[in-house]
Amino acid sequence: MHDVANAQRSHVAQYTALITFVVIVFSSFYPFTGWAYSGRPLLEFLGYPLPYYFRLFDNAVNFLVYLPLGFALALSSRSRILSWLLALALSLLVSFSVEFGQQFLPMRVSSNLDMLYNMAGAFVGATLAVSPLFRRLWHRVWLKRQRYFRHENVTDYAVVLIVVWFVTQLDPSVPLFGVVVRPIGLPQPFVSPMENPMLFLLLVEAGGVMLNLVAFLLFITTFLAARRYVARAITLALVLAWFLKVLAAGTLLKPMAFFEWINQYVMTGLSAGFLLVWLVTRFGQRVQAVVALLALLGTQVMVFLWPLARSDADMLSLFRWHYGHLANMNALIAFLAQLWPYAACLVLLGLLWQPVCREKLEPQ
Numbered sequence: 001m002h003d004v005a006n007a008q009r010s011h012v013a014q015y016t017a018l019i020t021f022v023v024i025v026f027s028s029f030y031p032f033t034g035w036a037y038s039g040r041p042l043l044e045f046l047g048y049p050l051p052y053y054f055r056l057f058d059n060a061v062n063f064l065v066y067l068p069l070g071f072a073l074a075l076s077s078r079s080r081i082l083s084w085l086l087a088l089a090l091s092l093l094v095s096f097s098v099e100f101g102q103q104f105l106p107m108r109v110s111s112n113l114d115m116l117y118n119m120a121g122a123f124v125g126a127t128l129a130v131s132p133l134f135r136r137l138w139h140r141v142w143l144k145r146q147r148y149f150r151h152e153n154v155t156d157y158a159v160v161l162i163v164v165w166f167v168t169q170l171d172p173s174v175p176l177f178g179v180v181v182r183p184i185g186l187p188q189p190f191v192s193p194m195e196n197p198m199l200f201l202l203l204v205e206a207g208g209v210m211l212n213l214v215a216f217l218l219f220i221t222t223f224l225a226a227r228r229y230v231a232r233a234i235t236l237a238l239v240l241a242w243f244l245k246v247l248a249a250g251t252l253l254k255p256m257a258f259f260e261w262i263n264q265y266v267m268t269g270l271s272a273g274f275l276l277v278w279l280v281t282r283f284g285q286r287v288q289a290v291v292a293l294l295a296l297l298g299t300q301v302m303v304f305l306w307p308l309a310r311s312d313a314d315m316l317s318l319f320r321w322h323y324g325h326l327a328n329m330n331a332l333i334a335f336l337a338q339l340w341p342y343a344a345c346l347v348l349l350g351l352l353w354q355p356v357c358r359e360k361l362e363p364q
Contacts, residue, residue, distance in 0.1 A: 095115045154354070
């Protein structure tokens with residue numbers, strides 16, 4: 001049992017490292033256009049005099065984004081020294097590859113200083129991961145996962161996806177639990193399938209919020225170990241989602257746009273969704289999984305029906321930040337938000353498929 005637990009812990013760490021790697025690659029190369037070779041020596045950036053292209057915000061981001069990468073990689077092996085060295089080696093490889101590739105993008109600057117901050121973040125993360133204090137804390141986190149969530153292997157994927165979903169809420173220009181965004185600026189013409197176009201927008205926006213709320217909350221409750229944890233999990237999820245929106249809005253948005261993430265349509269959808277969740281959680285976990293799966297598919301229908309296009313340039317005017325990283329961050333969050341429903345569907349299908357597989361393997 002001890003070996004199994006260690007293996008499962010390693011898988012969770014690897015999932016986290018993979019997600020962090022995707023975040024690094026996406027934020028480093030977005031928007032993935034304009035590739036060109038300048039003609040300068042390919043490894044010239046390694047010999048730039050320090051400090052080169054120094055910006056405090058950039059340096060902080062370069063440090064912080066590699067901290068979880070080093071931390072997760074260092075948890076991938078039971079050998080502390082080996083995992084620590086492996087984490088630093090892989091982080092160095094990722095950092096060098098990113099800086100090497102960025103010199104082919106005119107809007108990016110390859111820098112040896114960025115690599116130094118990357119490695120500093122990876123070093124701190126890896127060192128924390130192998131330290132006895134953080135090993136004990138990580139073990140406690142694992143015990144919490146074992147206590148509150150189901151023991152199937154697919155649950156590890158679900159836990160990671162739950163964390164990723166909260167990351168998708170860090171763009172305060174996106175409504176709370178929203179899957180569509182009302183554009184700002186001049187009204188956009190569109191063809192409404194209903195006589196009342198405002199009612200159509202209300203139904204699609206509120207319906208998207210309702211389905212997103214139902215899908216996410218039932219996604220959580222489906223993987224809980226016991227029914228007595230349902231109320232606690234739902235309350236914690238709602239409070240944390242609300243807190244992250246308020247925090248992101250207070251940090252990023254201009255004062256006049258502080259409540260951009262909430263409106264009467266969102267509140268209507270949240271109210272209907274909460275009632276539906278309360279009803280569905282009266283049934284078993286398989287029913288909850290099926291309803292969550294249908295709700296996830298419904299959110300994509302709402303996205304398809306939404307007739308208005310969001311302008312990233314107009315939406316960025318809501319923010320008080322003017323860094324280029326802000327556009328990259330919003331693009332990354334949008335990418336994760338678009339990918340999340342499909343990943344969640346796969347995890348739910350995997351959970352629903354397991355009993356079928358067990359029945360086929362049982363002797364007749």
